[in-house]
Amino acid sequence: MNEEKIVKEKTAKEKAEDKLWGGRFREPMNKSAEKFSASISFDQRLYRQDIMGSIAYANALAKAHVITPKECKRIIKGLLSISKGLESGRLKLKIEYEDVHMNIEKMLTDLIGETGKKIHTGRSRNDQVATDLRLYLKEEIAMVVSLLEKLQSTVLDLAEEYIKVIMPGYTHLQRAQPVLFSHHLMAYFEMFDRDKDRFLGIFKRVDVLPLGSGALAGTNFKIDRKFLAQVLGFAEISKNSIDAVSDRDFAVDFIYAAASVMLHLSRFCTELILWSSYEFNFVELSDRYTTGSSIMPQKKNPDIAELIRGKSSRVFGNLVSILSLMKGLPLAYNRDAQEDKEPLFDTVDTLKASLSMMDEMLKTSKFNATEMLEAARKGFLTATDLAFYLVGKNVPFRKAHEIVGKIINYCEDSNMQLDYLSVAELKKFSDKISFDVQKILSTESSVEMKDTFGGTAPVQVKAAIKTARASLSKATRIGGRKL
Numbered sequence: 274m275n276e277e278k279i280v281k282e283k284t285a286k287e288k289a290e291d292k293l294w295g296g297r298f299r300e301p302m303n304k305s306a307e308k309f310s311a312s313i314s315f316d317q318r319l320y321r322q323d324i325m326g327s328i329a330y331a332n333a334l335a336k337a338h339v340i341t342p343k344e345c346k347r348i349i350k351g352l353l354s355i356s357k358g359l360e361s362g363r364l365k366l367k368i369e370y371e372d373v374h375m376n377i378e379k380m381l382t383d384l385i386g387e388t389g390k391k392i393h394t395g396r397s398r399n400d401q402v403a404t405d406l407r408l409y410l411k412e413e414i415a416m417v418v419s420l421l422e423k424l425q426s427t428v429l430d431l432a433e434e435y436i437k438v439i440m441p442g443y444t445h446l447q448r449a450q451p452v453l454f455s456h457h458l459m460a461y462f463e464m465f466d467r468d469k470d471r472f473l474g475i476f477k478r479v480d481v482l483p484l485g486s487g488a489l490a491g492t493n494f495k496i497d498r499k500f501l502a503q504v505l506g507f508a509e510i511s512k513n514s515i516d517a518v519s520d521r522d523f524a525v526d527f528i529y530a531a532a533s534v535m536l537h538l539s540r541f542c543t544e545l546i547l548w549s550s551y552e553f554n555f556v557e558l559s560d561r562y563t564t565g566s567s568i569m570p571q572k573k574n575p576d577i578a579e580l581i582r583g584k585s586s587r588v589f590g591n592l593v594s595i596l597s598l599m600k601g602l603p604l605a606y607n608r609d610a611q612e613d614k615e616p617l618f619d620t621v622d623t624l625k626a627s628l629s630m631m632d633e634m635l636k637t638s639k640f641n642a643t644e645m646l647e648a649a650r651k652g653f654l655t656a657t658d659l660a661f662y663l664v665g666k667n668v669p670f671r672k673a674h675e676i677v678g679k680i681i682n683y684c685e686d687s688n689m690q691l692d693y694l695s696v697a698e699l700k701k702f703s704d705k706i707s708f709d710v711q712k713i714l715s716t717e718s719s720v721e722m723k724d725t726f727g728g729t730a731p732v733q734v735k736a737a738i739k740t741a742r743a744s745l746s747k748a749t750r751i752g753g754r755k756l
Contacts, residue, residue, distance in 0.1 A: 312372045312611050315618060319373050320366070322408040324356045326401065326484060327377065327392055329504040333485075334394060337495045344388050351385040352377070373405075374398050395496060397488035399518035399606040404484040406617075408505065410527055413621050414476045415751050420628040421469045421534070425462055425745055427635050432458045432738050436731065439716055440555070440645035441654060448652035451716045454645060456729040459737055464537040466741075469749075471530040476751050479523045482507035486514035489605035519605040521595070524617050528592045531624045535585035538631055542578040545638070549575050554644045559637035562630070577634055581627045588623055591616035646716070653681050653691045655719045662713050666705035676703050692716075 302310075328349050335345035355377060358364030370376040375398075382389035432455040442452035482505060485491070485498040491514045498510050511517035548555035558575055566572035594616045602609055656677050663673035680702050684691055692714040699706045712718055724730035727737075 307369060307371075310371065310608075311368045312614065313366050313368055313370070313376060315615050316373045316402075317366050317376075318618065319402075319405040319409055320359050320377065321356065322405040323373050323377055323401070324352050325408060326404045326505065327381075328352050329501055330396060330484065331392060332504065333496050333501050334391070334494070336497055336500060339394055339494050340388075340391050344391060347385050347388050348381065348392055351381050351389060354384065355380050372398070372402075374401050395487060395492035395494040396484070397486075397518070399488050400483050400486040400514075403486075403518055403520070404482065404505070406614075407479050407481065407483065407507075407523065410479045410523065410617075411476065411506075413625075414472050414479065414527070417531075417534075417621075417624060417628070418469055418472050418749060418751065420625060420632070421465050421472070422745060422749065424628055424632045424635075425465050425469075425741070427632050428458050428462045428465070429738060429742055429745065431455075431635065431640070432462070432734070435640055435642065436735065436738075438640070438642040438645055439649050439720055441649045441652065442729075448648070448654055450657055451649045451654050451719045452723075452729040453720060453731060453734050454640065454642075455738065456734045459734065459741070461537065461541055462741055464540075465534070468530065468534045468537065471533060472527075473749070473751065475523065475526045475530055477508070478526060480508040481511050481523075482509065483511045483517035483520075486511060486517040489515050489518050515605045519602070519607075519610070521599055521610060521613050524613050525592075525595055525599065528588065528595055528617060528620045531620045532585075532588045532592045534624060535581075535588045535627060538627055539582040539585040541631070542575075542582040545578045545634075546575045546582070549573075549578075553648075555641050555648075557639045557641070558634065559639075561637060562634040577630055581630060584623050584627055588620050591620045649716050650692075651690065653684060655691055655714050655716065656681055658713050658719045658722065659691070659710070662710055663703060663705055668703065668705055 331340070331345050331348040331352070334340045335342055340348070355364060358380075359366070364380060366373065366376040370379050378389065378393060381392060435458075436453070436455045438454040439451050440454045440457060441448040442450045442457065482498065482502040484501050484505070485496045502508075502510050511520075545556060545558065547553055549558050558573075558578070560573075562575075562577040563573050564576040566574065595613055598609060598612050659680070660670065660673040660677045663676060664670050668676070680691070680694070680699065683698075683702075684694065696706065696708050696710060699710060713722065720729055721731070724733060726733065
């Protein structure tokens with residue numbers, strides 16, 4: 274009986290020691306706890322970055338004379354073999370080894386023996402995962418910037434194609450003043466340009482190497498961190514080992530910038546949804562990016578635009594999630610930080626998919642110039658121009674505002690548009706009005722007169738498009754490299 278108990282205890286200890294950190298444990302981790310704590314289901318996407326970082330670290334260990342050149346070659350050869358195996362699907366990551374880092378280390382040890390156990394010398398999963406995440410985000414930021422520029426190019430194409438189209442500009446969703454449709458589109462170009470600038474700024478903050486910080490205090494070995502940064506393509510090296518392993522500001526920054534993009538996409542989608550309705554009829558969305566109703570045969574629903582708008586809430590939620598996650602963590606690393614990856618990865622996937630869908634949807638949309646112009650001619654949209662005309666006749670603006678308000682009341686009572694009124698009718702409201710008023714009451718004239726930098730006059734919008742096109746044609750540089 275006692276012998277059987279000893280054997281069982283030994284077996285349990287052997288199981289505990291099967292973990293790479295299991296030396297001080299007498300019992301194996303409970304299966305439910307193992308499943309609960311494992312991150313391999315989502316951090317497996319970091320395997321390329323993890324292997325890349327490990328290859329660089331092996332070279333750094335050899336450079337510091339911690340391992341021999343022969344051992345370094347064996348480790349690198351093993352890691353490259355594991356990379357090919359994971360890429361092809363021949364090798365599988367296992368939940369019992371918790372995360373991508375320990376899975377790869379276990380595979381390496383199984384493949385090359387005791388030498389594989391030397392790869393983690395002086396390194397912690399704390400600085401390892403921070404490095405992997407930064408390598409991953411550097412790649413993703415470059416892809417996001419590329420997608421943003423692709424969408425901006427589509428917006429410019431539409432702005433050039435519809436340069437003569439006039440539409441109502443809105444405030445409070447009420448018709449306000451006539452604007453060029455191209456001018457309206459260029460507002461989104463500017464939003465996406467600010468988004469691009471945010472990501473370029475974030476790249477600089479991501480481009481910092483934490484590897485070599487150890488668990489929190491640095492490492493006892495003479496690891497050449499400048500060498501590591503050069504090999505892994507980092508522009509800077511973290512200055513404080515405690516901050517390096519516990520910092521997730523770069524992930525928060527990324528999700529915030531993504532939330533900003535999704536906010537802008539959502540606003541654009543809302544307009545497309547409104548414009549595609551019979552009430553507006555400004556745009557027809559392609560059948561390829563719409564759906565029908567299961568009960569109403571006539572329906573053509575703007576589902577893709579609605580889904581992009583809806584998915585913005587996911588990214589907003591991810592931002593709140595990571596902020597809430599980090600707000601109470603003491604220095605340095607805490608296991609809570611494992612929860613940063615799911616909101617981050619979900620944000621990356623949602624953002625890239627939404628940008629791609631928006632670009633495809635816009636490219637296939639047909640905008641109705643006739644309906645837009647007809648809408649711009651209704652609703653007294655040149656009333657402000659008439660008020661400014663009176664100001665030019667030395668009428669104080671507030672008085673001019675009052676006079677035009679009364680003219681609009683008259684138009685409504687007479688069921689007439691403002692530009693239909695004769696000069697004689699207008700003079701009843703102010704003797705300052707003369708025949709030159711007819712030049713400023715048309716929709717086209719209203720647009721032409723907004724000839725200030727940033728205004729909706731055709732000459733200004735064409736110049737803005739030209740400047741934007743020239744800016745977009747220049748190769749974007751990220752981390753000193755062309756995109």
